[in-house]
Amino acid sequence: MKIHYIKLDHLQICIPPGKEEEAKRFYFEKLGWTEIVKPESLKKNGGFWSLAGETEIHFGIEEESGARSKRHPAFWVSETMLVKEFLKGSGISIQEETPIPGVNRFSFYDPFGNRIEFLEREK
Numbered sequence: 001m002k003i004h005y006i007k008l009d010h011l012q013i014c015i016p017p018g019k020e021e022e023a024k025r026f027y028f029e030k031l032g033w034t035e036i037v038k039p040e041s042l043k044k045n046g047g048f049w050s051l052a053g054e055t056e057i058h059f060g061i062e063e064e065s066g067a068r069s070k071r072h073p074a075f076w077v078s079e080t081m082l083v084k085e086f087l088k089g090s091g092i093s094i095q096e097e098t099p100i101p102g103v104n105r106f107s108f109y110d111p112f113g114n115r116i117e118f119l120e121r122e123k
Helices: 020-030 040-045 080-089
Strands: 005-015 034-036 048-052 055-061 072-077 094-096 103-109 115-121
Touching (some): 020 048
Parallel strands (some): 005 055
Antiparallel strands (some): 005 072, 048 055
8 A cells, every 4th residue: 555645744742841931932932933723622731833934843742761752744635544554554653632523533652662543645
Protein backbone atom coordinates (compact mmCIF):
# COMPACT_ATOMS: atom_id res chain seq x y z
CA MET A 1 0.00 0.00 0.00
CA LYS A 2 1.21 3.50 -0.77
CA ILE A 3 0.24 6.13 1.80
CA HIS A 4 -1.13 9.32 0.21
CA TYR A 5 0.23 12.32 2.11
CA ILE A 6 -1.72 15.55 1.73
CA LYS A 7 0.29 18.00 3.86
CA LEU A 8 2.01 18.56 7.17
CA ASP A 9 -0.59 19.56 9.76
CA HIS A 10 1.56 20.58 12.71
CA LEU A 11 4.71 20.06 14.71
CA GLN A 12 4.65 19.61 18.48
CA ILE A 13 7.29 21.21 20.69
CA CYS A 14 7.49 20.33 24.38
CA ILE A 15 8.22 22.65 27.27
CA PRO A 16 8.68 21.86 30.99
CA PRO A 17 5.77 22.36 33.41
CA GLY A 18 5.40 25.94 34.61
CA LYS A 19 7.12 27.46 31.55
CA GLU A 20 4.07 28.31 29.40
CA GLU A 21 4.27 32.09 29.93
CA GLU A 22 8.02 32.11 29.28
CA ALA A 23 7.48 30.10 26.08
CA LYS A 24 4.71 32.46 24.95
CA ARG A 25 6.95 35.48 25.51
CA PHE A 26 9.73 33.90 23.46
CA TYR A 27 7.69 32.53 20.56
CA PHE A 28 5.09 35.31 20.35
CA GLU A 29 7.20 38.36 21.16
CA LYS A 30 10.55 37.30 19.68
CA LEU A 31 9.48 35.07 16.77
CA GLY A 32 6.15 36.73 15.99
CA TRP A 33 4.01 33.57 16.23
CA THR A 34 0.36 33.98 17.22
CA GLU A 35 -1.76 31.93 19.60
CA ILE A 36 -4.69 29.96 18.20
CA VAL A 37 -7.53 28.16 19.96
CA LYS A 38 -6.78 24.65 21.21
CA PRO A 39 -9.69 22.16 21.08
CA GLU A 40 -11.60 21.94 24.36
CA SER A 41 -10.98 18.17 24.57
CA LEU A 42 -7.21 18.75 24.72
CA LYS A 43 -7.04 21.76 27.07
CA LYS A 44 -6.81 19.49 30.13
CA ASN A 45 -3.32 18.45 28.95
CA GLY A 46 -1.96 21.98 29.35
CA GLY A 47 0.14 23.74 26.76
CA PHE A 48 -1.10 25.91 23.92
CA TRP A 49 -1.26 26.08 20.13
CA SER A 50 0.25 28.70 17.84
CA LEU A 51 0.64 29.65 14.21
CA ALA A 52 3.94 30.42 12.47
CA GLY A 53 3.01 31.58 8.98
CA GLU A 54 0.68 28.82 7.78
CA THR A 55 2.15 26.11 10.01
CA GLU A 56 0.63 25.14 13.35
CA ILE A 57 3.05 24.59 16.21
CA HIS A 58 1.56 22.84 19.26
CA PHE A 59 3.21 23.21 22.65
CA GLY A 60 2.88 20.29 25.05
CA ILE A 61 3.89 20.07 28.68
CA GLU A 62 6.45 17.37 29.36
CA GLU A 63 9.11 16.61 31.94
CA GLU A 64 12.42 15.69 30.40
CA SER A 65 12.73 12.11 31.61
CA GLY A 66 14.19 10.07 28.79
CA ALA A 67 10.82 8.37 28.26
CA ARG A 68 9.02 8.50 24.91
CA SER A 69 8.28 12.12 24.07
CA LYS A 70 5.12 13.92 22.92
CA ARG A 71 7.20 15.73 20.28
CA HIS A 72 6.03 14.80 16.80
CA PRO A 73 5.07 15.83 13.29
CA ALA A 74 1.44 15.28 12.26
CA PHE A 75 0.42 14.65 8.66
CA TRP A 76 -2.93 14.80 6.89
CA VAL A 77 -3.34 11.58 4.94
CA SER A 78 -6.08 9.85 2.94
CA GLU A 79 -7.88 6.72 4.14
CA THR A 80 -6.65 6.62 7.76
CA MET A 81 -8.51 3.38 8.47
CA LEU A 82 -6.76 1.58 5.60
CA VAL A 83 -3.40 3.09 6.57
CA LYS A 84 -3.92 1.99 10.18
CA GLU A 85 -4.65 -1.60 9.11
CA PHE A 86 -1.66 -1.59 6.75
CA LEU A 87 0.66 -0.42 9.52
CA LYS A 88 -0.74 -2.97 11.99
CA GLY A 89 -0.20 -5.68 9.38
CA SER A 90 3.40 -4.52 9.10
CA GLY A 91 3.92 -5.09 12.83
CA ILE A 92 3.63 -1.45 13.88
CA SER A 93 1.79 -0.75 17.15
CA ILE A 94 -0.90 1.90 16.80
CA GLN A 95 -1.78 4.35 19.57
CA GLU A 96 -5.34 5.75 19.61
CA GLU A 97 -5.39 9.46 20.38
CA THR A 98 -7.77 11.71 22.34
CA PRO A 99 -10.70 12.43 20.01
CA ILE A 100 -10.98 15.79 18.26
CA PRO A 101 -14.42 16.47 16.74
CA GLY A 102 -14.44 15.92 12.98
CA VAL A 103 -11.01 14.28 12.83
CA ASN A 104 -9.86 10.65 12.67
CA ARG A 105 -6.41 10.40 14.20
CA PHE A 106 -3.85 7.94 15.50
CA SER A 107 -0.14 7.80 16.12
CA PHE A 108 2.71 5.33 16.20
CA TYR A 109 6.41 5.24 16.95
CA ASP A 110 9.12 4.57 14.40
CA PRO A 111 11.90 2.10 15.28
CA PHE A 112 13.93 4.97 16.76
CA GLY A 113 11.32 6.22 19.26
CA ASN A 114 9.99 9.11 17.16
CA ARG A 115 6.23 9.60 17.38
CA ILE A 116 4.32 10.25 14.13
CA GLU A 117 0.65 11.24 13.94
CA PHE A 118 -1.73 10.75 10.99
CA LEU A 119 -4.99 12.68 10.64
CA GLU A 120 -7.96 12.70 8.28
CA ARG A 121 -11.13 14.81 8.29
CA GLU A 122 -14.24 12.75 8.97
CA LYS A 123 -16.43 12.36 5.90
